[in-house]
Amino acid sequence: MPDASLLDCFENPNPARGYVIEHVSEEFTSVCPKTGHPDFGAVTVRFVPDKLCVELKSLKLYYQGFRNEGIFYEAVTNRIADDLQAAMAPRWLEVITDWKGRGGIRSRVRVEVGRRPADTP
Amino acid sequence: MPDASLLDCFENPNPARGYVIEHVSEEFTSVCPKTGHPDFGAVTVRFVPDKLCVELKSLKLYYQGFRNEGIFYEAVTNRIADDLQAAMAPRWLEVITDWKGRGGIRSRVRVEVGRRPADTP
Amino acid sequence: MPDASLLDCFENPNPARGYVIEHVSEEFTSVCPKTGHPDFGAVTVRFVPDKLCVELKSLKLYYQGFRNEGIFYEAVTNRIADDLQAAMAPRWLEVITDWKGRGGIRSRVRVEVGRRPADTP
């Protein structure tokens, strides 16, 4: 089960400067709560850190907690956003999930928290 | 014949947050009403849900209703937009159809309903 | 010779809604008036229809009229824009021509008529 307490943070080395960090995992998997079949996707996280930055290995372990969890696309995306928001309290946070096709339809869910910095494509 | 009543919705798990959902089907086909030959295309749907989200399998079945329907590109696109608007009443909705070439010309039709959220490319 | 009277239109099925239609032909050819050698290019047409939409087969036949016409890149692009403007009177119109290289230089000409709708990339 995904466990937000796994998320470790380290101190932002440059809190005076508003800069953007992005982590992309193309090895995410969870389970469809309706069919019980696995879902495969990619998770992109972007944020402007305030006092804290999420540590990479802890992020990977946190993602692994979804591996056998029955959970919908929308819930995965909102949950990751909520957990990272709680762990880091960044100035801005964006979570995007891209899911491989099911029944010929592929999906993307995008959640944003806080005000997007100018010039961020 | 396309049947809007096939569209099932589930409750938006996070109605307080304005976030974006996208579903892309590259396996859409209908029939050209002029020539009777099949048309092949891709349908992209993007929306900010309000109270409801369209369920994926029901969307697939709804699309299959166009399979033997004689209908123009423009009408397909507007109809899907109208049917999804009626089913979900989202805060914002965009429907894009991309059609394979006919006579050396390939086409795209884009319909938008409501105000596009900032930062949505 | 290109003949604007070949352009047939049909009634916009949804004139109340401002939506975008795009037609791309990668099989366009005309003749360089200076050298007499053929030019090859792609023509992209985008518009927000008002009362009328151009019919695809008539657009193809209209393009074929340029096949043996000696005419410069800039004139081709402006002429297609003028002819489509006259035929459809759309709310907005964009014509882009992309020409294969001549002497190691490839070219693009872009003409726009009316105000571009927001969010149109």
Next chain:
Amino acid sequence: MPDASLLDCFENPNPARGYVIEHVSEEFTSVCPKTGHPDFGAVTVRFVPDKLCVELKSLKLYYQGFRNEGIFYEAVTNRIADDLQAAMAPRWLEVITDWKGRGGIRSRVRVEVGRRPADTP
């Protein structure tokens, strides 16, 4: 229902020479006999003609006969091979079908009749 009698042939313009013709259709659809859902794929046909060549428009109409037919991948491929063999009696024939993913698995079936000409990749 697919109807082999739709296949028209014309006389090979150069029967003395062993040369290769290939036709690729990326707009093929049939129906899964188990689930009733549509399958989408591409069909590639390659052959060395003997006395006859299949006519392109008749090939397209023949393919359209599979549109609402419940039939497995393997059977589609063998049937197209048998019908083209019967219609053209080519010196060599290859039929390849490439199917979009189902349940995360995409498939290809390849049938060959007669001896492949040297140097045909």
Next chain:
Amino acid sequence: MPDASLLDCFENPNPARGYVIEHVSEEFTSVCPKTGHPDFGAVTVRFVPDKLCVELKSLKLYYQGFRNEGIFYEAVTNRIADDLQAAMAPRWLEVITDWKGRGGIRSRVRVEVGRRPADTP
């Protein structure tokens, strides 16, 4: 745990003809027995059927049995080959696994059983 008895087969519709079937799954995951971290890869299966063909949905379920199994790349590949060989007894069988990078190194393992048909790239 992977369970070979999940593999269902159906009768080869054309046993007189030697033809090639390929199934590619890009949604395969198992667990590294050394680190306990998940591995992600793609599995490609190619075969010339004799009397039997493996059924697609059963193949998918069989693959899902590796999801929480600690097993090396080489063992995954040999095991799939052995289980499919036992289930179908094909005239020729090839199993290729492509694994996403670990420590900056990505790997591929290829096992072949029986004599490869001529002209199979």
Next chain:
Amino acid sequence: MPDASLLDCFENPNPARGYVIEHVSEEFTSVCPKTGHPDFGAVTVRFVPDKLCVELKSLKLYYQGFRNEGIFYEAVTNRIADDLQAAMAPRWLEVITDWKGRGGIRSRVRVEVGRRPADTP
């Protein structure tokens, strides 16, 4: 009308050595003799010269002769092969034409004259 006498040749600078020359034109167009609509394609010519090599500008002018000629794919390919064979008498010659899609089907025709040199892919 295509005119083989336009093909100029120059002396092979190294007739003692068997080497390969390839010319690719992606700007070829002719006319379908059935529908009167233009066809667009690419022509690839490969050969091992004997005493003569075709001159590039003359090849281009020769191709332009097909521009308004009603002629089938198969005939275009065989005719170019015959005309180049007559003009250059190369040790080996291959002509491949790749045609843009018509009715959702794209085609390729490949003609070879003489024995292909080893190691020529």
Next chain:
Amino acid sequence: MPDASLLDCFENPNPARGYVIEHVSEEFTSVCPKTGHPDFGAVTVRFVPDKLCVELKSLKLYYQGFRNEGIFYEAVTNRIADDLQAAMAPRWLEVITDWKGRGGIRSRVRVEVGRRPADTP
């Protein structure tokens, strides 16, 4: 040596309309003034013409003047911008040079003169 007097212009066929012309040359070379080794790059020119448009063949000859000139990336880009500005006096002008890697670093320089037209990506 680059010679701005080589730049020929012709009259803008549609001076009443603000439209965009782009010419891309991927065959540009000059010489590094420090090492004496050749530099290779691509030059992209975009402009909204006022009374004049640069003629393509004269642009090509003008570029050839840089072939044996020792000159830095930044100077090449500013000089082309200055020379085209002097020759055409366009309403807007953009010159971009993209240089192949030197010492593992590839570079781009972008100069803009006048106000960029809206909607020009």
Next chain:
Amino acid sequence: MPDASLLDCFENPNPARGYVIEHVSEEFTSVCPKTGHPDFGAVTVRFVPDKLCVELKSLKLYYQGFRNEGIFYEAVTNRIADDLQAAMAPRWLEVITDWKGRGGIRSRVRVEVGRRPADTP
């Protein structure tokens, strides 16, 4: 160890004009301070020069100083930005680092100093 004094600058040849210079190095490596294993990435630097431009060979030597340095992604990016800011005092500066995957997660860090010029994507 990275040594900012290695950064040589030359005089901006056109200080009156605000133009953009970009240097991309895809051959950057440093060492992870936690694991001691090497990190590989690409560094993109974009700036509007004021009085000075960084010289390319000195930039390359400066980058090589990170080769055996244990330093986090975020610190690399901020340090390069600080060192270039100190060396050139540009009107605007952007530094982007793109890191190859570790544990299935690839990262990007983007730092910006000063006001981004309009129309810079």
Next chain:
Amino acid sequence: MPDASLLDCFENPNPARGYVIEHVSEEFTSVCPKTGHPDFGAVTVRFVPDKLCVELKSLKLYYQGFRNEGIFYEAVTNRIADDLQAAMAPRWLEVITDWKGRGGIRSRVRVEVGRRPADTP
């Protein structure tokens, strides 16, 4: 300095079967013995194991030994082949190095030991 004793092997799980293993590292770097500047490349290793298979993490550590070693492309490739041959004694071994461009020239070196298995591309 590269240290062959770092290479750990494990027992081939299926020595009776001749199968192919491939490991690709795109994060290889050494130093040019002439200029002292770093070289960057990719190393591909393919082999048919006999009794032993090289362990992935040990291979990565062995590669890291080249990081500060002054050594030519040809010597790197032959040395890796010799060291792996000594460590595993495989039935067949191929080592390919692909080097990023220097002075506008990029290079590849390919060493093969033993007889390549049939059907290995």
Next chain:
Amino acid sequence: MPDASLLDCFENPNPARGYVIEHVSEEFTSVCPKTGHPDFGAVTVRFVPDKLCVELKSLKLYYQGFRNEGIFYEAVTNRIADDLQAAMAPRWLEVITDWKGRGGIRSRVRVEVGRRPADTP
């Protein structure tokens, strides 16, 4: 003028082993002897060294000798082959030149000296 005496060689570090070296330069330019306009191309050299290997920097300087030389594609390719053959006396040598389009036609010339090693694609 190209000067074969610029080609420096070093001793093959492993003359007992038949292995393949490849050098690709995408920055080659010469001059068309007919029109006086520059030609741009890529040169690929592959060889199995015997006693000597060509040194990279000398190869680059040798290529630069063609910069202002009026010479046909076929002659460039044969000359590079002859000069490298004379300089290195390799066991096998292949030279391929790929030329950017002229008049819509792009060309490739391939010369081979000696017997191609097995398994060299």
